[in-house]
Amino acid sequence: MSWSNYHQHCYYCDGTNKPDDYVQTALANGIRSFGFSSHAPIPLDVKWCIKPEKFDNYLAEIKAIQQKYAEVLPIYIGMEIDFLPGLIGPNSPQFKVLDYHIGSVHFAAQFEDGEYWGIDDTRKMYERGINEIFEGSVQKAVEAYYATTRNLIENDTPQVLGHMDKIKMNNGDSIYFSEKARWYQTAVLQTLETIAATNTIVEVNTRGVYKKKTAYPYPSPWILKHLLDMDIPIMLNSDAHHPREVTGHFETTAELLVDIGFKEVQVHTRHGWQARPFTKKGIQF
Ligand SMILES: [Zn+2]
Ligand SMILES: [Zn+2]
Known part of the structure; x- marks a missing residue:
């Protein structure tokens, strides 16, 4: 089995361990191309991002790890960058030093006092946003999330979504909405159309599954089928916050992807992102 993974959180943000521990687990589990993607510093008071004063330390430590393992594993310096329209995004100038980035939407709207609504916070916060910002309309809240995602894709186009x-994440077994609802599918399909007009790669992220929050990876199988039909490139990531999560649920997800019909995934090389053949046994480098 050979894999890649470009979505890792270490102790610089909300991950548990030092970067070296993740590399050790990666090597022991068949990872052949690897990247760190701590939450980038953002101009909000949140505890899960790199502190601005630690930004340079992060770059230096990952660079040292890169050199230490240069003979055995290519390691890339990345960040998972939030999109706050008008404030910060994946293409903000301070992130040009990175080898790559992942653009993610964790905030879809603001409360009346300006506080941002975190969509993957607690269920209590999820409901508070729906009730206070969207007058109890789950549909409006979810549509706002996808509208923000389209805004990101169109105006601050990320390398990876x-x-x-x-x-x-907080929807459990359709607690708040059904993915079969026409309005939901419309919001998703509209977003896929926006992605298809760019070079953005969509990550298949296994974290919801091994954290037992979701039955399927992000995005759901029906969305994955559309991605394949629309020729939108994908990659497989685990969003590890602990070394043991580095290849979390990769084998079952590889089976799912191959059964849907995917034959390749994107990996990072010295020449940027490139497609590599992909089977149930992983990636052929
Ligand atoms: Zn994230
Ligand atoms: Zn993440």
Whole structure:
């Protein structure tokens, strides 16, 4: 089995361990191309992002790891960058030093006092946003999430789109909405059309599955089928916050992807993102 993974959170943000521990697990589990993607510093008071004063330390430590393992594993310096329209996004100038980035929407709207509504916060916060910002309309809240995602894709086009349907994280077994609802499918399909007009790669993210929050990866199988039909490139990531999560649910997800019909995934090389053949046994480098 050979894999890649470009979505790792270490102790610089909300991950648990030092970067070296993740590399050790990666090597022991067949990872052949690897990247760190701590939450980029943002101008909000949140505890899960790199502190602005640690930005340079992060770059230096990952660079040192890159050199330490240069003979055995290509390691790339990335970040998972939030999109706050008018404030910050994946293409903000301070992120040009990175080898790559993942653009993710964790905030879809603001409360009356300006506080941002985190869509993958607690269920209590999820409901508070729906009730206070969208007058109790789940549909309006979810549509706002996808509208923000389209805004990101169109106006701050990321190399990689993180967990594109993370709005389902708190949805359990359709607690708030059904993915079969016409309005939901319309919002998703409209977003896919926007993605298809760019070079953005959609990540298949297994975190919801191994954290037992979702039955399927982000995005759901029916969305994956559309991605394939629309020729939108994908990659497989685990969004690890602990070394043991580095290849979390990769084998079952590879089976799912191959059964849907995917034959290749994107990996990072010295020449940027490139497609590689992909089977149930992983990636052929
Ligand atoms: Zn994220
Ligand atoms: Zn992440």
